[in-house]
Amino acid sequence: MKFDVSPFYTENIEVSINEGCLNNKMIASGRKANSLLILSGNGETQASLELARLDQRVKELVRFDEELQRKSESYQSLPRELQENIIIQKANFYHSEELRSYQTDMVLLEGSFTKRFFEEAFLGTLHGLVSEDINGTIAVKLPMNEEITEDISEVVLCLNQFFIATSMGVEDGYFFFLGEPRTALPEERIKQEVTSGLLAAILKLEKALQKLNQSHPVVQEKSDNQENDEIAKAVANQNLDQMIQQQFQIRELSEQLKVLKNDSKKKEKQITQITKKYNRAQHIVNNLDSNASARYLIGDAVMGSTKSFGRAIRLPKRLVQIYRDAKNGKLGRIKNGSGSFEIEPIDDGNAILFVPTNGAGLGHLTRLLAIARRVKRIDPSKKIIFHTTSSAMHLILQEGFLGYHLPSKMLFPKEMSAKQWNAMLRDHLETVISIHQPETIVFDGAFPYAGLVASMRKKDGLRKIWVKRGQHKEGKAELVESKEAEFDEVYVPGEAGGENSMRKEGMKTYCEPVLYLDREELKDRESVRRQWNIPEGMKMVYVQLGAGKINDIHSTISILLNELLKRDDVFVVIGESIIGNRMDLKMDRVLTLRDYPNSIYFNAFDLIVTATGYNTFHEVMYFGVPSILIPNENTKTDDQVARAMIAGDAGAAIVLRDPGATDFEKAIREALDEENNRNMRKSALSLMKENGAQQMAEMIVQNVAANK
Numbered sequence: 001m002k003f004d005v006s007p008f009y010t011e012n013i014e015v016s017i018n019e020g021c022l023n024n025k026m027i028a029s030g031r032k033a034n035s036l037l038i039l040s041g042n043g044e045t046q047a048s049l050e051l052a053r054l055d056q057r058v059k060e061l062v063r064f065d066e067e068l069q070r071k072s073e074s075y076q077s078l079p080r081e082l083q084e085n086i087i088i089q090k091a092n093f094y095h096s097e098e099l100r101s102y103q104t105d106m107v108l109l110e111g112s113f114t115k116r117f118f119e120e121a122f123l124g125t126l127h128g129l130v131s132e133d134i135n136g137t138i139a140v141k142l143p144m145n146e147e148i149t150e151d152i153s154e155v156v157l158c159l160n161q162f163f164i165a166t167s168m169g170v171e172d173g174y175f176f177f178l179g180e181p182r183t184a185l186p187e188e189r190i191k192q193e194v195t196s197g198l199l200a201a202i203l204k205l206e207k208a209l210q211k212l213n214q215s216h217p218v219v220q221e222k223s224d225n226q227e228n229d230e231i232a233k234a235v236a237n238q239n240l241d242q243m244i245q246q247q248f249q250i251r252e253l254s255e256q257l258k259v260l261k262n263d264s265k266k267k268e269k270q271i272t273q274i275t276k277k278y279n280r281a282q283h284i285v286n287n288l289d290s291n292a293s294a295r296y297l298i299g300d301a302v303m304g305s306t307k308s309f310g311r312a313i314r315l316p317k318r319l320v321q322i323y324r325d326a327k328n329g330k331l332g333r334i335k336n337g338s339g340s341f342e343i344e345p346i347d348d349g350n351a352i353l354f355v356p357t358n359g360a361g362l363g364h365l366t367r368l369l370a371i372a373r374r375v376k377r378i379d380p381s382k383k384i385i386f387h388t389t390s391s392a393m394h395l396i397l398q399e400g401f402l403g404y405h406l407p408s409k410m411l412f413p414k415e416m417s418a419k420q421w422n423a424m425l426r427d428h429l430e431t432v433i434s435i436h437q438p439e440t441i442v443f444d445g446a447f448p449y450a451g452l453v454a455s456m457r458k459k460d461g462l463r464k465i466w467v468k469r470g471q472h473k474e475g476k477a478e479l480v481e482s483k484e485a486e487f488d489e490v491y492v493p494g495e496a497g498g499e500n501s502m503r504k505e506g507m508k509t510y511c512e513p514v515l516y517l518d519r520e521e522l523k524d525r526e527s528v529r530r531q532w533n534i535p536e537g538m539k540m541v542y543v544q545l546g547a548g549k550i551n552d553i554h555s556t557i558s559i560l561l562n563e564l565l566k567r568d569d570v571f572v573v574i575g576e577s578i579i580g581n582r583m584d585l586k587m588d589r590v591l592t593l594r595d596y597p598n599s600i601y602f603n604a605f606d607l608i609v610t611a612t613g614y615n616t617f618h619e620v621m622y623f624g625v626p627s628i629l630i631p632n633e634n635t636k637t638d639d640q641v642a643r644a645m646i647a648g649d650a651g652a653a654i655v656l657r658d659p660g661a662t663d664f665e666k667a668i669r670e671a672l673d674e675e676n677n678r679n680m681r682k683s684a685l686s687l688m689k690e691n692g693a694q695q696m697a698e699m700i701v702q703n704v705a706a707n708k
Helices: 022-029 044-054 071-075 079-084 115-129 152-162 187-195 196-217 224-237 241-291 294-305 308-328 362-379 393-398 416-437 450-459 478-486 525-532 556-565 599-603 614-622 640-650 663-670 674-686 692-707
Strands: 014-017 035-041 060-065 087-090 106-111 137-143 161-172 173-182 333-334 341-343 349-358 383-388 401-403 439-444 463-467 489-493 501-507 508-511 539-544 570-575 590-593 606-611 627-628 653-655
Touching: 014 196, 137 152, 137 393, 137 570, 137 627, 152 173, 152 196, 161 196, 187 692, 294 308, 294 341, 349 362, 349 416, 362 383, 362 393, 362 439, 362 463, 362 570, 362 614, 362 692, 383 393, 393 401, 416 450, 439 692, 463 478, 489 692, 501 663, 508 692, 525 599, 539 556, 556 570, 556 663, 599 614, 606 614, 614 640, 614 674, 627 640, 627 663, 640 653, 653 663, 663 674
Parallel strands: 014 161, 035 060, 035 106, 060 087, 106 137, 349 383, 349 439, 383 401, 439 463, 463 489, 489 508, 539 570, 539 606, 570 590, 606 627, 627 653
Antiparallel strands: 137 173, 161 173, 333 341, 501 508
């Protein structure tokens, strides 16, 4: 085999094992390192900063770092002039467009990286940074781990695509590679470019590593033995063709394996699709058969008896059976596997079942309604079906969705056990699932009922999603972790002020907080004031505390109203829940609001005083209304205090715990001050970016499409 090695011929590559200072070696290899680009991972940053400190020529240091916890400590080791020029970027993955925005004389890769980064991001983009006109240097430091450096020869050959090797070896548990940039080579050109010198260096390195692994931490002295070098070259030349062919055969087989795996996945999807079509066709046949009238069935039985002696003998019995089925209402239903009758499915392959539980308020139902109405906007062909234990069934119907309702256990006589109620829920849900054959079920609740879990298990291919809100009190979150295994995915609505950019961690996907309305859906301020005949110049304050009686002068809401109405410029609107008891309230400058959602009027309010339940709190922040927050500290799992403090610390709200009249008087005065009010409004808006309902709706529709 002949190789056209010019002008890339490489000989006498220096190979060293645990000899000298690696940082000094890298500095010496840099021709003019006025700027240094360092890519580091897993917080391994100290060595790279030490390199910059040693090389006084470095004027600018650009760092991409996955963890920056030790940022301040690392700065202290740098010269003052370098500290002024340092730029640190945080990125989970290094994209080519980000890297190409920097021109640099020397590039250092350091830290524990995945093989995906090494092959795709590093090899695929860095050769463009260290181009020939810059005449820069590449320095690679990779930890000796199985994922990347399991096959040293493969790593070197990969690097060889873009960089001409000058030195390589092992220092202090790191594999290092020093080289000069070159134009990226195509696959065939790599085969031609590999030289005996490079292969001899690889062989020498692998042999030294084997010896090093056998002797553990024993330091390997540098070998200057010319005879050993000649032997290594001879062996390399002898096995050159075979080694190259094997390396590329491995790559080709890997690609074939990937193709076969992809084909296997496609075939599995095809089988699933054909199975669904078969089941649907069978449903249609059964439906046509079961929906036949008694007259048709009698005629069919009589005609069939003329074709067979056996059918003629059984005709009387068949006619009696048809009569009985018609009388008992069994026509139009089919028998299931157990022999009992069930309703024939009306599956059109496009249904999504939403299952919100019944909480203390409307939180679970509101979140799923918010998601469902956006699913309908994205794909109007979707059939939205609800099954809920909430008493606010009319909210589902007014959205135009089909809904099924089973009363909450708390509404049944106390003699009904949890086991009885769960059995009823299971049967109810199984019927709904059997009729509509949904492709996806979306559950929202603190804990999935046993009846829900049992019904989900019965249908094969059902995509199961849990919308599971966080912010639990300490020690409560662990109680429900085990139930996540019953679902395919868990969507976690975030909290205002948190890290809510969409991210996936295992089966969990974290999103922005979920809200029923978007900002553009709210009524404008002036139309609301006209609708309620609010006098000019009056400040409107919305109150929603939920607990306490207004007639009780010692209750929190009574004390609050008294302090609000001491001011002549305040008009109070008290929000009522549509599933709660009505207030008998007759007071000047006070009206009650019983609508859904009340947040549609939030543009009109100058101040909101409320507890910090998930929905109301995030509506207040998202719509940018200044607020006084009184967290309910007696909830079972929801940590309302922690949620309220997020807004308080951001300057978006005033937080009061167990307030009295003096506390209210001071907080109201501060919140209604014009300058404070404007600042609180800006701070509230800064805590919320997007509506997570849209994010979740898009994921649900995408998952459905992917599974078809």
